[in-house]
Amino acid sequence: MKILHVVGARPNFMKLAPCHRALAAVSGVEQLVVHTGQHYDDAMSDSFFRDLEIPRPDINLGVGSASHAAQTARIMERFEPAVLEHRPDWVLVYGDVNSTVAAALVCSKIAVRLAHVEAGLRSGDRSMPEEINRLVTDRLADLLLTPSRDADDNLRREGVDPGRIEFVGNVMVDTLLHGLQRARHQSMREQLGVQEHEYALVTIHRPSNVDEPARLTAVMGALGSVALEMPVVFPIHPRTRQRLMHRDLEALGDVRLLDPLPYHAMLDLVAGARVVITDSGGLQEETTALGIPCLTVRENTERPVTVTEGTNRLAPDPDELARLAISARPNGAARRPEGWDGKAAERIALSLAARG
Ligand code: UD1
Numbered sequence: 001m002k003i004l005h006v007v008g009a010r011p012n013f014m015k016l017a018p019c020h021r022a023l024a025a026v027s028g029v030e031q032l033v034v035h036t037g038q039h040y041d042d043a044m045s046d047s048f049f050r051d052l053e054i055p056r057p058d059i060n061l062g063v064g065s066a067s068h069a070a071q072t073a074r075i076m077e078r079f080e081p082a083v084l085e086h087r088p089d090w091v092l093v094y095g096d097v098n099s100t101v102a103a104a105l106v107c108s109k110i111a112v113r114l115a116h117v118e119a120g121l122r123s124g125d126r127s128m129p130e131e132i133n134r135l136v137t138d139r140l141a142d143l144l145l146t147p148s149r150d151a152d153d154n155l156r157r158e159g160v161d162p163g164r165i166e167f168v169g170n171v172m173v174d175t176l177l178h179g180l181q182r183a184r185h186q187s188m189r190e191q192l193g194v195q196e197h198e199y200a201l202v203t204i205h206r207p208s209n210v211d212e213p214a215r216l217t218a219v220m221g222a223l224g225s226v227a228l229e230m231p232v233v234f235p236i237h238p239r240t241r242q243r244l245m246h247r248d249l250e251a252l253g254d255v256r257l258l259d260p261l262p263y264h265a266m267l268d269l270v271a272g273a274r275v276v277i278t279d280s281g282g283l284q285e286e287t288t289a290l291g292i293p294c295l296t297v298r299e300n301t302e303r304p305v306t307v308t309e310g311t312n313r314l315a316p317d318p319d320e321l322a323r324l325a326i327s328a329r330p331n332g333a334a335r336r337p338e339g340w341d342g343k344a345a346e347r348i349a350l351s352l353a354a355r356g
Pocket of ligand 1: 009
């Protein structure tokens with residue numbers, strides 16, 4: 001059986017790693033990795049391949065940054081010949097980035113079977129580009145591999161044939177549990193001079209928080225208030241760095257600004273944080289898996305299980321965000337949702353092997 005994985009942006013790589021490993025353990029499986037080149041900086045891409053020990057991509061489409069339409073079109077144009085040449089039995093796409101939907105469109109038009117890892121998540125907010133990517137990819141995929149039961153419900157509600165839906169659990173948690181020991185040896189707190197459970201860790205990069213100057217300034221002001229109470233560590237995504245103005249940096253005060261971190265260094269900082277402030281999808285899950293309080297700077301989440309069963313809380317209002325962050329404390333053991341057990345990728349490999 002020939003499997004072709006398509007990845008392109010940072011959050012895809014953590015999901016690819018366990019699936020590639022699990023499929024490598026199945027006899028008779030040949031795997032190819034296509035990197036679209038949506039993310040290309042070492043800190044956003046190659047460092048993850050090294051850190052997570054993923055084999056180098058067999059093909060890099062080198063699309064780079066562009067508008068949504070141009071980027072999606074470029075991926076489709078360059079991906080189609082690769083699929084036609086290799087004729088895989090299955091194409092695996094991950095998450096909700098532009099690379100995911102572009103590959104899904106190509107496969108569906110040339111009748112190559114498509115499996116979507118992390119299917120069925122819905123924020124209900126179509127102003128998020130990722131929500132459009134999720135809806136379209138799930139509409140087209142032949143096999144919908146879901147990370148949580150709410151995702152199954154969403155898909156059934158949309159009329160998806162139940163035979164195409166398979167609950168497998170969360171592959172991000174596979175990577176987290178696999179890497180936790182190594183993360184603990186990164187000594188990130190010592191390097192930054194912060195104490196365990198006494199700092200806030202921040203990531204902010206969604207267009208809804210960073211593209212509009214007044215909103216970005218308000219969010220940075222809230223982080224400045226948090227920094228008066230505890231050290232704030234803030235690895236900055238390239239999109240956010242491009243938009244931060246001098247006045248925003250001044251409002252931040254004593255915040256430790258870093259470049260994007262490799263996977264295990266970041267995981268070390270997440271596991272040792274007092275609170276995580278984020279608008280990322282993956283961090284909502286990682287904090288729940290680790291039992292670390294998470295404040296999500298958004299009006300909604302496509303990962304409701306992190307709120308109902310985990311440590312996540314939505315905090316779109318900057319004043320409330322600062323108040324909640326200052327009162328947050330980790331309160332003991334993590335409670336992991338069903339299927340967040342480190343074995344999701346094994347279940348995916350079994351499912352694909354059974355389908356042939
Ligand atoms: C993309 C995903 C988002 C995901 C995020 C994780 C989509 C629609 N969005 O958003 O879901 O949460 O990745 O990081 O697919 N840039 C660099 N170096 C890079 C990559 C990007 O400097 O390696 C800069 C470019 O100027 C680019 C901007 O960052 O224009 C945004 O990159 P893009 O891939 O368009 O979207 P992200 O905001 O990264």
